[in-house]
Amino acid sequence: MNIKEILKVTINLVVIYAIGGALLAWVYSETSPIIYKNKQEDKANALKGMMPVHLVVNAPEGKADAIKSVLPEGATVQLDGNNLDAVVDLYKKDKKTLLKKISKAGALSVSEYSDFDPGQPKGTWEPSHKQAEYFEVTGKDGQVAGYIVESYHKGYSGAPGIYVAMDKDLVVQKVEILSHGETPGLGDEIEKKWFKDQFRGKSLDHLVVVKGETKDDIQAITGATISTRAITNGAREAVEHMMKYKAGELPEPGHVEEEGASGH
């Protein structure tokens, strides 16, 4: 290979990679603001779904029973004329299907509202070196009704992100998966309803993974114990964090910043 040949090859490679790089940079700059906005929207939607939701269904005469039958187990229903008020628990993935089923059953319209308000984040913490927010949920009466905490814990591939909702005594009410990269077919079982439903009513002592059948603790997914642990430990750390918050052991957010500024 003489100099001329080497130059030719180098220029060829550099030109094509420069074009490829420019193209990728352009696509990234066009899409990343939209992707960021989508993620924020997803999180806001997930946050809404962490608290019981009232579905107000406008049901034509005679359709109320059909609509009641498609509501999930444990939903409390009140019928007032043509308006059906159902308090339900919605998981991110099931929401669309449920709304579809309700309109298929003959509903004219569906709207939703909640008695609870998470307000703005109370602060941030750092589970598994990720920035995460926590919220104080207030009920209709303006009193603290519970907490919602974003949490991360290392799994099989990356750290799955979750929201954990607890009541004011820090008993877990609901866990929802925000994002994960666990293996399709094994670890992604964490998204299944049976798995997430296990967390309801668990206090700190029972957020422990057990292999084999259990009602008291968290049952491991067969073939995906690491993914199970990631979610369970994420939830446990969230509860522990809120214990510190309630005990007033967390430094004020402003205080942390000052320390960081003077320390470095």
Next chain:
Amino acid sequence: MDTRSNLEIFRDGIIADNTIFKLAISLCPAIAVTSALKNGVMMGVAVMFVQTMVNLTISLMRNFIHPRIRIPIFMLVISAWVTVTDLAMAAFARDVYAEMGLYVQLIVAFASILAHAETFASKNTAVPSVFDGLGMGAGFLFALACISFFRELLGKGTVWGLEVVSFKPMLIMILPAGGFLAVGVLMAFFNWIGMRFYGGKPAGH
């Protein structure tokens, strides 16, 4: 230049040159994601799309690629298509991304795509290259669907997540070891059909 018609190129991609059952390449993803039918089909669709687009791009660029640096260029084209698809889906097709995102990100270093950029697209014009990409992708999709169908059925007793038979499932089938078993048995089966009825040769010959 390839002398086969476009339709023959497409058909050979599915049967005679089947990525998994005949060429025995890209076996790693074929085992990793085939524990459920839905996963296998999703992965197959994602690969089919990327393989076709890569073949098209390479065939259009082929006169501007110096033979000595063709491999890094192929890698660039593949990873660029994967990244662009990933970003575009996340931004503009959120519903599709929620289902497909995990799979597209797995594609980057994919032997079957690299192999056909090298053996076909870099030597042929755009139209046959597209047919080759579609055929190879469809063959991969078919293979993954077969493997994942049996693994899910035997390992979980379900098809596409719906329960069809109630027996104690053989958990090993959805674990990696079961993937090797399923690929091996199915490869033998398709080779047997090829030899018995069509006088074909077994894989690797």
